[in-house]
Amino acid sequence: MIPFAKLTIAFAAMALVTMPVQAQQQASPVSLSGDVKAVKVITEADGSERIDLVEPGTIIPGDRLIFGTDYANTGGEAVTNFNVTNPLPAAVRLAPDADPALTVSVDGGKTWGRLADLSVTAADGSGRAATHEDVTHVRWMLASIAPGEKGRLTYPAIIR
Amino acid sequence: MNTQTLLHRAIAASVTVTAGLALLAPTVALAAGVSAGTLIENTAVASYDDGAGPRTINSNTVTVRVDELLDVTLTSLDPGPVPTRPGEAVLSFELTNQGNGPEAFRLFANPSVAGNDFDVTVTAIAIDSNGNGVYDAGVDEILAEPQTTAELAPDAVVTLFVLVAVPDGVSDTQTSNVELAAEAVTGNGAPGTVFAAAGVDGGDAIVGTTEARAIARGSLVVGITSVGLTKAVSLRDPFGGDSAVPGTIATFTITATVSGSGSVTDLVVTDAIPEGTTYTEGTLALDGAPLTDAADADAGVASNADGIRVEFGPVPGGTVHTITFDVAID
Numbered sequence: 092m093i094p095f096a097k098l099t100i101a102f103a104a105m106a107l108v109t110m111p112v113q114a115q116q117q118a119s120p121v122s123l124s125g126d127v128k129a130v131k132v133i134t135e136a137d138g139s140e141r142i143d144l145v146e147p148g149t150i151i152p153g154d155r156l157i158f159g160t161d162y163a164n165t166g167g168e169a170v171t172n173f174n175v176t177n178p179l180p181a182a183v184r185l186a187p188d189a190d191p192a193l194t195v196s197v198d199g200g201k202t203w204g205r206l207a208d209l210s211v212t213a214a215d216g217s218g219r220a221a222t223h224e225d226v227t228h229v230r231w232m233l234a235s236i237a238p239g240e241k242g243r244l245t246y247p248a249i250i251r
Numbered sequence: 252m253n254t255q256t257l258l259h260r261a262i263a264a265s266v267t268v269t270a271g272l273a274l275l276a277p278t279v280a281l282a283a284g285v286s287a288g289t290l291i292e293n294t295a296v297a298s299y300d301d302g303a304g305p306r307t308i309n310s311n312t313v314t315v316r317v318d319e320l321l322d323v324t325l326t327s328l329d330p331g332p333v334p335t336r337p338g339e340a341v342l343s344f345e346l347t348n349q350g351n352g353p354e355a356f357r358l359f360a361n362p363s364v365a366g367n368d369f370d371v372t373v374t375a376i377a378i379d380s381n382g383n384g385v386y387d388a389g390v391d392e393i394l395a396e397p398q399t400t401a402e403l404a405p406d407a408v409v410t411l412f413v414l415v416a417v418p419d420g421v422s423d424t425q426t427s428n429v430e431l432a433a434e435a436v437t438g439n440g441a442p443g444t445v446f447a448a449a450g451v452d453g454g455d456a457i458v459g460t461t462e463a464r465a466i467a468r469g470s471l472v473v474g475i476t477s478v479g480l481t482k483a484v485s486l487r488d489p490f491g492g493d494s495a496v497p498g499t500i501a502t503f504t505i506t507a508t509v510s511g512s513g514s515v516t517d518l519v520v521t522d523a524i525p526e527g528t529t530y531t532e533g534t535l536a537l538d539g540a541p542l543t544d545a546a547d548a549d550a551g552v553a554s555n556a557d558g559i560r561v562e563f564g565p566v567p568g569g570t571v572h573t574i575t576f577d578v579a580i581d
Binding site: 119120121123124125126127147148149150151152153156158160162166168170171172173174175176177178180182183236244250251 | 283284285289291292293294295296297298299300301302305306308309310311312313315316317318319320351445454455457459
């Protein structure tokens with residue numbers, strides 16, 4: 092009897108958590124789908140190098156990953172002020188060749204701008220220009236997406 | 252204080268807390284990068300306005316696990332060849348786990364290195380258990396066969412001692428090298444070699460630029476130092492000749508020759524006054540410079556009853572000292 096009772100409670104708890112989320116997702120006209128690829132440099136027989144995006148197999152510090160998010164407006168109406176915010180996992184840093192026009196934050200999402208315009212304050216109060224290693228979030232801002240419109244947002248990262 | 256101010260204060264406080272949390276985030280600063288087994292989880296959040304007001308949705312979370320990098324370095328800690336003589340000698344090495352996961356390393360000591368003047372016998376490999384950098388018999392753990400370190404954390408550094416026996420019959424200035432090799436227990440080989448599912452939490456292990464193996468060389472140099480003493484006497488009789496008659500002054504010259512590549516410590520030369528003679532006070536001299544007979548700051552002491560005694564302290568090889576003193580034949 093005791094295990095059965097526990098099982099019932101567990102199911103009830105799951106239902107409570109899952110239900111509202113599903114309700115919200117069903118109603119959303121916008122879908123977001125994330126993925127990650129590893130960047131692999133393949134040396135051809137003739138010595139030239141080719142870059143492949145592959146499913147991450149064995150990955151170690153220093154390896155390069157591309158995080159992607161596919162979005163689509165599946166509803167019948169345009170949506171406006173479409174902002175996609177992506178906190179960087181702590182174990183990666185933004186790759187140095189990321190788009191310089193990308194909107195980023197170096198303070199946990201408090202302030203935003205192009206990396207070149209941002210600075211960080213050290214513990215002793217001195218300031219310095221922000222670097223790719225300081226980036227905590229990236230953000231894309233689209234004024235609107237039309238019904239049926241879809242697209243893909245990516246950022247390159249390197250495992251710390 | 253009005254409500255507006257209170258609200259501002261509340262916002263400021265919450266922002267501070269957020270920033271604090273961000274700083275605590277585990278941005279691991281290991282030499283080898285983030286630890287093996289770390290999960291990299293990425294989720295995007297979208298906000299938009301669909302006409303009915305602002306809304307927020309999350310993407311699915313994609314997760315990848317950081318695999319284990321196998322890397323090791325090994326260096327000799329001895330500043331130069333370790334001076335030695337037949338018997339026990341100790342060579343010191345430092346091993347660093349340059350990988351990003353916990354890893355043990357198998358150790359191999361090879362005393363037969365090409366070019367050796369002689370080969371030592373490896374008696375044991377020990378870990379510097381008390382971390383003082385010096386081998387302490389009975390304190391530092393002797394590794395059992397097969398000699399393997401404990402599992403070392405990423406970036407961990409251990410000092411290893413290779414204990415060797417130098418054979419009898421070696422001669423001064425002969426040298427011998429001993430090689431210590433370390434290999435990651437998970438595996439080693441060409442950089443990029445993958446050991447599937449052999450890493451942390453069932454992830455892969457992959458060999459890094461060090462090939463997950465390392466070799467370091469320690470060397471020994473034999474320093475055998477010997478002391479040779481020669482004693483000579485010259486006689487001067489009261490008549491200007493060199494016969495041994497009562498009243499003849501005998502001058503003894505003791506030559507101490509220290510030879511070899513090492514040095515001797517606490518060299519002391521003593522000599523008794525021969526029977527039938529009497530020490531001539533104030534005649535003790537070292538390398539031509541007089542020494543007082545009394546026990547004082549200088550190196551020498553002399554008396555008729557106790558003879559002469561000269562204390563040199565440490566003396567390097569290749570040094571010659573001369574002691575002279577006079578006696579009168581009774």
